[in-house]
Amino acid sequence: MTSIQTYINQTTKAAPLAVFRIFFGLMMFISIIRFWANGWIEKLYIEPTFFFSYYGFEWVKPLGDFTYVLFTLCGISALAVAVGFRYRIAIVIFFLSFTYIELMDKTTYLNHYYFVSVLSFLMIFLPAEKYFSWDAKKGGASELVPKWSIDSVKLLLGIVYFYAGLAKLNSDWLFRAMPLKIWLPGRYDIPILGDFLHQEWVIYAFSWGGALYDLTIPFLLLWKRSRLFAFVLVVVFHVLTRVLFPIGMFPYIMIVSALIFFDASVHEWIIRKISVVFNVISHLTSRQAGQVRNPIPLEKHYQSQERFLPSVEMTVEKEKESPKWKLTILAIFFTIQLLLPWRYLMYPGELFWTEEGFRFSWRVMLMEKAGYANFKIVDRTNNETFYIDNSDFLTSFQEKQMSFQPDFILDYAHYLRDHFAAQGKEVEVYVESYVALNGRRSQPYIDPSVDLANQKKSFKHKNWILPFKDEIKGI
């Protein structure tokens, strides 16, 4: 117990957390701008008539044109996080708005987005505004933060990588080199590397290398002697994923996040550079500036102090003892993070096939799955049978995601039931569906004799998913 108490009271330099906050906020701000500029708000949240809700979050829906306001709020709060302006409020707003956006339609679920939600939740409880921030300038600045606050970010990053690595320890990934065998050969037009991407040994090297990377990188980053090498790996790995796959902002987010593993001196250097570029001075950095090489010229120092910090007295206060409630929340948070990916063990059947317990588990780029779902409606009043043209109700993106995920199929079946009920029809909903997984030939997916209109939504196993006619061994 005493060692835990000692650990909790340990402090460390605040700079790594400050740099992390700045880069995270900026990356998020850019992500929102990019999302908007690509027209995805319109395409994903305004145009569709129906949205796939997460179980229990049916009340979270796009807000029509106000969806743009939501994104604006999210973007501004990200920027406020970056500069550390009213940090606590900003990060709470960011967490809430970003998470609301993600909950609006599970069609767009990505592990990256989940990562951002989880990370921003964690950041609510971290004193990331204590150093080199707007808030710090106004008082309450601190050169030191509790060690656990920086370690908790490292722990979360470690969990993401390590669990992503564990998930790759399956026979499809390791012994069939799937789905990389599907994804890589098509990228032959990439310079230099492209010529190798259809060669079997290269594809296997990518599979095994990827798994090994994910499993070991947290430890390589933690160990001081391997840290620089590990960071080189981080950069190479994420650049490769960016080049090979349409993966958006995520590689950049991970690369800058990994910086947190470095010593405070690196971050102080970064902060000095930012100070010079933006001509801003924080008391804390300027004081240190005298002790290191490349000090900021004195003249410039005073000028900027006059401009930005006219009268605020330097208040370096010792961080008070970390409140218990904060630590309790984080303990629960990390327990959930560690356990949630294992919930799939409570379901029968092949995880990749049923996807029961697949999301929120850092199962990244694990499978290539495609499906086709043809819904049959039986009108009970006159026994008439007809089929649904999915494009009447869903966007092509929604249809694609729906066609191989059982919870989507059920949601959609219920939507169709209600749609016809509104027309005064009492209908049964059946689906003829086929799914192909990791290059296997497509096979029937959902029991076509089950009336989905009568099946209830729940976290229980869906016994109307037909069994997978193959075996994938491993975790």
Added chain:
Amino acid sequence: MKKTYVIFKLIALAGMILIGCSEDENGPATDNFDRKAMLENWADHIIVPGYESYVSSLGELNAKAETFTTTPTLENLTSLKGAWLNSNLAWQKVAMFEIGKAEAITLINFTNIYPTNTEDLLKTIESGDYDLTSISKQDEQGFPAIEYLIYGVRDTDQAIVDLYAQEMVNHPYKIFLLDLTNRLETLAQSVLDDWKNGYRDTFVNNSGSEATSSVNKLVNDYIFYYEKHLRAGKIGIPAGVFTGTVAPEKVEGYYSGKSKELFMAGLDAMSAFFNGKSPDSNLAVEGEGLKTYLDFVQGINEGEDIGELINAQFDLAKTKAEALNDDFAQQIESDNMLMLEAYDELQKNVINMKVDMLQALNIRVDYVDADGD
């Protein structure tokens, strides 16, 4: 702070590589599949020749319409009908290529929306005041509208000839008919011109694998056409698959009774395209196309021979369709089961292509270029 510099050089380097990769364009390796060669085959041996013969058949249609409206006789009506069928058959071979200019002007919507709205069509003719470029006029033009005007507007051929003969030169029917045939030709010509004046190279050079690449887009168009127009439009909808009620009046070629011939031309063109061949060529060997692409990736992933499965399914669908009445409307009224069976065989290839083929070729089915995981 040497270490820090190294870190930032790395980040800078990463940025440079990313920028470099997105812009660089190298020639493909020799022992790899060559998507560019496939696109060249599609453009030079299938699409452009297809539009050329389509445009020239429309020239013929225009000429015959001119002759018939000037000299309305039974003989001239028959040859006009022949020209209508020929150009419609030529259309079936290019209808699936809704890309580039064809996509921009939504060629298919102004060419072959059926059933044609005869009530509105007659009102339009009477008013003599119309703008064929308007979206609301899409179901009053193109092949179905022309068909109505030369097959269905009166009960007998003689009555049709009389209709066009009874009045003077400025007879609204004559003008409208010529406007329709002219418009078809103008639209088709603009698409062909675009292919010949630059778009061919744009198309061929966009040989990457992202969602906006030519292969991804055209294959999506191809499957969309197969699903929506060939499977649903020509068979499924009139057979009542989506409503539970048969609708024989919704078949293509309702007034001419040529529905089967038009459908078979479409089906043949689609299976020929799959094998990298022009439907008009007598080549026994397949060209660079989806089949050869599938064979290539199958060599890597050692999966099932999807190309063979799809070809076998095309054959099954053809066999089922050949057993149908020449006029699908009659078939639906006499025995709709055969229509539904043909639909089922067509449906199976939707799964083969949309699920198995797209997965094997790593082509994204959605048009939204969203991020992946």
